[in-house]
Amino acid sequence: LAPLADLAKQRGVQVYHLNIGQPDIPSPPEFFEGLRRYQEQVVAYEPSRGNLALCKSWSRSMNRSLQLETDQNHFVITAGASEAILFSIMAVTDPGDEILVFDPSYANYLGFAAMAGITLVGIPTTIQSGFALPSIDEIATRITPRTKAVLVCSPNNPTGTLMKRAEMERLLELARSRGLFIISDEAYREFVYDGATPVSFLHLEPRNPALIITDSLSKRYSLCGARIGTVISVHDEVRAAVQRMASARLAVSSIEQVAAAYMLDTIPADFLSKALQEYQQRRDLLVRGLEAIPGSIVVRPQGAFYTIVELPVRSGDEFAEFMLREFDLNGRTTFVAPGSGFHVAAGGGKRQVRVAYVLALDELRGALETLAAGVEAFQRKYGA
């Protein structure tokens, strides 16, 4: 759809981007100060495992803010969470193996699965039940001899839901009894609202070798373009497998690693709390705006900065395209991501779209107004 958005812009239409999780919060001054402090004469390779100061800062930062006891030696730095998830998948599978995910889930997991030559098995959750996880028995029916891991993300992209602690415990128990890994994508870990406390799978069992945590600075610190992520695992063989892939690609960009290490050591705790306050206001505005669309189904997001909404349209794909191709309200339109793209199983999320609330309140207000008018226009043209 991105080319359609470009065409709309060429026609002079202003496009509100609710389609992508690119935060608009300024990156921390401490990161830019860290950049200025990079004074090497030669921009040389960092160790393939990652800059050691960054491993240390990241571990300390998690331990401080989450009351954990991670060990810097269990960190491998990666090019964003993307590479962390890809390496984690490849570390625990052979081509032809299977990994369980809960539909809807992050669209790019499919891309990583394709690169690893494995199959994602999508276990459906429904908007009507607030995207709650199915029972452990139901999950267990999807396990085959080729199943190697469950890949989870809480707070969730795309639904904005949080996994309950009891759900996490049951998943851990299932992993133990069936010999599976849990790959926990914690890129949004700190993005929890209404006074909730961030929960890592490491809080449950900090030394469980079945746990592979993937993390990223992208969302938490508005540093998507820095491409700094990590794999955390106490499992020596998993880490060795990740390290082999890290060695093959030599290293992650040096300058951002040095800057990120400085940032994690110096950033005030209120950077995140201020950002969260802002996102929570946006969340509240978004939910009100979406609920005001007659016939919509809205699940109030508790975390991250996304939600999946069901709209009174026959197809989320067609609607998203319609918004870019032919609709505008006073020269403006809203770009949303079709819900179908977040489903492994065919036919899921048909009347749904994903919305990222990464715009300032005024912009978001305009985006919602335009979206509501678009739904009406689409219904007039194609029926509800």
Place this chain on the structure above:
Amino acid sequence: LAPLADLAKQRGVQVYHLNIGQPDIPSPPEFFEGLRRYQEQVVAYEPSRGNLALCKSWSRSMNRSLQLETDQNHFVITAGASEAILFSIMAVTDPGDEILVFDPSYANYLGFAAMAGITLVGIPTTIQSGFALPSIDEIATRITPRTKAVLVCSPNNPTGTLMKRAEMERLLELARSRGLFIISDEAYREFVYDGATPVSFLHLEPRNPALIITDSLSKRYSLCGARIGTVISVHDEVRAAVQRMASARLAVSSIEQVAAAYMLDTIPADFLSKALQEYQQRRDLLVRGLEAIPGSIVVRPQGAFYTIVELPVRSGDEFAEFMLREFDLNGRTTFVAPGSGFHVAAGGGKRQVRVAYVLALDELRGALETLAAGVEAFQRKYGA
């Protein structure tokens, strides 16, 4: 061996690093100026295909310096040549497929092959014949229905040899007649000595869709830690496959892309010619030093900054380990890479080591002196 080198340093031994291709030439001031010019408030994702200004600068820079007519739209920016080669391999193979390489070849190709689930078929070349390519008939005998590509590197890492233009033409002809891709790793393209002219496979057939060029700024501009590479292909489907993988990992680091684009537009042509002059002096010193070791076999490198040398020792692996574990000459030792690591086929490169001449002349002199003394000491202890 890296942990052994760390232990040697802890014992107070100075280690000359001839084991890794990390240039010591200062990175260009224009790159650092480009870094300073990065003034975004939010370090946001660049397009997954790469920063468009960088695609344009890179294409223009190649066209200017190599008299080519590349099209910026055929570039996909990657995290170094590593990702470029991995994506190229994955774009043209399915798990179980085969790619031909010439032994000895770059050790990390094996890591990429493992990630792609494919088999590298190593076609031996020998130090006695100056690592010349075998005849096309001999190469053709290695082709099976699963062979999808030939992966080549000229100037070569690890041998320092150049492919002759006639050899390149015969390979292209073979690729055409057998329906194979040629993946040409051109990271060292400009590193040619004795007045030779850099040759890209694109010089032979600029619009041949079987050609996939991978390139990198790492060696050419002493920017290994920037992790900026590219895949260049006129083949729409190959590029689409590369683009799908690029989309899955979202983007390459933004800041280095912006800085690299500025650098390629502004760097004076003599940056490279000065670096080459320096490397050629080192090459000459290196060859003299290695030839002075009685019983060595030396192939004078014509390009890149590596050579494979056969030493009068029973095992290159044991010798490299010996140098780090127990040898020193006046508190110094030399770290070389065992030749066996550069062979796909088992048993290759047994008495050989790879040497990278990335040290200043004085350092290199010390490294060679230490190396020669190490060979003698090894022979005294273990026999020749």
